[in-house]
Amino acid sequence: MEAIELKKILEAYDNKLDKTLRINLSSMKELKLEKSQNNMKKMLNYRIFEVVTFGFLAMILGGYIANNWGQTHLVISGIIVHIFTLVALIGSIGQVVLLQQIDFSKPIVEIRKKIERVNSHGLLFVKLVFLSAPFWWSYAIVGLDLILGVDLYIHLEPDFVIRYLTVNFLLIVPLVWVLIKLSYKNLHRKWVRVTIGLFTSSKTLKALEALHDIEEFEK
Amino acid sequence: MKASKEDEFLATIDRHKKIIYKVVNSYCRNKEDRNDLEQEIIIQLWNSFDKYNPEYKYSTWMYRIALNVAISFYRIEKKWSAKNDFYNEELIFSVSDDNEYDPELDLNIKRLHGFIHDLNELNKALMLLYLEDKSYDEMAEILGITKTNVATKISRLKLRLKQEFQKNTN
Numbered sequence: 001m002e003a004i005e006l007k008k009i010l011e012a013y014d015n016k017l018d019k020t021l022r023i024n025l026s027s028m029k030e031l032k033l034e035k036s037q038n039n040m041k042k043m044l045n046y047r048i049f050e051v052v053t054f055g056f057l058a059m060i061l062g063g064y065i066a067n068n069w070g071q072t073h074l075v076i077s078g079i080i081v082h083i084f085t086l087v088a089l090i091g092s093i094g095q096v097v098l099l100q101q102i103d104f105s106k107p108i109v110e111i112r113k114k115i116e117r118v119n120s121h122g123l124l125f126v127k128l129v130f131l132s133a134p135f136w137w138s139y140a141i142v143g144l145d146l147i148l149g150v151d152l153y154i155h156l157e158p159d160f161v162i163r164y165l166t167v168n169f170l171l172i173v174p175l176v177w178v179l180i181k182l183s184y185k186n187l188h189r190k191w192v193r194v195t196i197g198l199f200t201s202s203k204t205l206k207a208l209e210a211l212h213d214i215e216e217f218e219k
Numbered sequence: 220m221k222a223s224k225e226d227e228f229l230a231t232i233d234r235h236k237k238i239i240y241k242v243v244n245s246y247c248r249n250k251e252d253r254n255d256l257e258q259e260i261i262i263q264l265w266n267s268f269d270k271y272n273p274e275y276k277y278s279t280w281m282y283r284i285a286l287n288v289a290i291s292f293y294r295i296e297k298k299w300s301a302k303n304d305f306y307n308e309e310l311i312f313s314v315s316d317d318n319e320y321d322p323e324l325d326l327n328i329k330r331l332h333g334f335i336h337d338l339n340e341l342n343k344a345l346m347l348l349y350l351e352d353k354s355y356d357e358m359a360e361i362l363g364i365t366k367t368n369v370a371t372k373i374s375r376l377k378l379r380l381k382q383e384f385q386k387n388t389n
Contacts, residue, residue, distance in 0.1 A: 006380070009327045010350055014237070016324070020314045021240055023233050027311045029225075031258060104287040105267050105280055107363025108344055111287050217341045217372075218364055 040102060043118060047095045054089035061085055064146060073153045074145060077138035084132050091124045112214050119207030120184070122200045127179050134168035134175065184208035185215075228268055231277070232261060238281050238351075240312050245335050245347050246289040257311045260288045275360070282353075282361050286344045293340055334383050342376060349373050 061082040068074040098114050132139070144150045153161075178195075186192040187208060197205050232239070239260055247253045263284050271280055335346050341362075348358045355373075359366045 006331075006350075007352075009324065009331065010352075012321070012324050013328050017237050017240065017314070021236055022313050023236050024311050024313060025229065025233075028229055028232065028261070031261060031311075103267070103270075104263050104284045105270065105272070106283065106287075108283065108286055108290065108341070108361065109363035112290065112341070115291060213339060213341065218368065 040099060044096065044099045047092055047099060047118075047121075050092040051089065051096060054085055054092055058082065058085045058089055060146075061142070064142065068145075073141065074151070077141040077153075080132075080135045080138040081142045084128055084135075088125070088128055091121070091128075095121055109214060109218060113211065116207045116210045116214065120204050120211065122204035123182065123196065123208065126196075126199045127182060130175060131179055134171045137164065137168070184211040187212050224268075228265060232264070235278060235281050236312060238278060239285055241347060241351070242282075242285040242289050243312075244332065245343055246293045246340075248336065254311075256289060256292050259292060260285045261311065263288045276357070279357055279361055282348065282351075286347075286361070290340045290344065330384060331380075334380055338376075342372070345369070345372055346376055346380075349376065 061078055065075055065078040065082060068078065095118055098118055102111060102114050102118075104111060141152050144152050181189070181192055182196060183192075187196075193205075196208065239257060243253050243256045243260070247256050264281065267280075267284055271277070331350075335343055335350075338346055345358065345362065348361060353361070355366045355369045358369045358373075362369070
């Protein structure tokens with residue numbers, strides 16, 4: 001099939017459509033044009049809910065740190081949980097901004113990237129959960145103190161605390177390495193694909209694959 | 220005022236109906252999906268109608284919206300809109316019977332559609348624009364990639380298309 005033959009086919013097809021393609025004006029007029037409630041709006045509502053939730057948590061944790069100022073273990077634990085909450089909050093605000101920038105009249109690649117970044121948001125939470133693994137103790141200390149008013153730290157043996165903190169400290173570097181690798185750029189590595197598939201939804205994995213495809217398309 | 224805006228919109232859609240028809244046919248195989256996608260594209264065009272930037276050709280603007288909606292629709296397999304009860308059942312676009320039936324043309328068009336259907340979503344958009352005889356500049360503008368990239372990809376696609384037609388002819 002040479003370009004000229006292709007053009008001939010298309011010309012004939014266009015002529016055929018000119019003669020036969022009709023618009024059903026009555027169907028068009030019945031369309032309730034103002035009522036579109038597409039997926040983007042639903043997603044925006046979810047993300048706004050996330051922003052409100054994380055904002056609320058950040059405020060509570062700020063108050064918790066201020067109220068316990070002077071009790072080192074509670075303040076340190078509070079600050080650690082607060083930092084992770086702020087990262088989640090910033091991530092969700094970024095998503096709201098991205099969603100509001102989605103305008104279908106913009107170039108296709110630009111819009112695809114934004115949509116797929118929104119769809120792959122689940123990976124951020126998985127990364128946050130794993131990254132906070134060496135600090136899970138701080139969640140337990142803050143959670144128990146906030147909900148039940150129990151200070152867990154004073155019930156722990158000092159030797160246990162030192163061993164626990166040492167092991168967790170050693171975990172930080174390998175964890176950061178793993179988390180950096182968990183990206184759409186490394187989907188060709190089996191362990192990356194399996195890990196992402198195991199801890200996120202199929203929608204997140206598909207979005208990451210799409211980001212990879214978009215990058216290939218841009219090359 | 221509102222009625223005249225709607226009339227203007229309807230007239231615009233009527234003038235450019237081939238764009239929507241071709242995009243829908245390239246991204247959806249079955250009638251139900253086509254119906255949903257036609258309606259979703261028209262709704263998005265209506266929502267963006269006031270924001271039309273005259274700096275671009277109307278067809279460029281329309282292609283961007285239609286393709287962006289089609290790709291989003293295609294990726295989520297019609298989940299976002301198929302259940303909306305405001306959609307009616309009748310197709311907006313219809314093709315009446317052609318008195319001048321040409322079997323060879325029909326076969327070639329089917330082959331071409333088959334080829335387009337097998338491409339990934341972004342290459343499908345590129346192929347569609349190429350078949351519409353858009354300039355490389357315009358394709359680059361619609362897709363948001365460089366003109367050189369468009370040229371490279373088009374030559375690869377043309378080669379694949381040639382091989383596909385040769386395979387079918389043999």
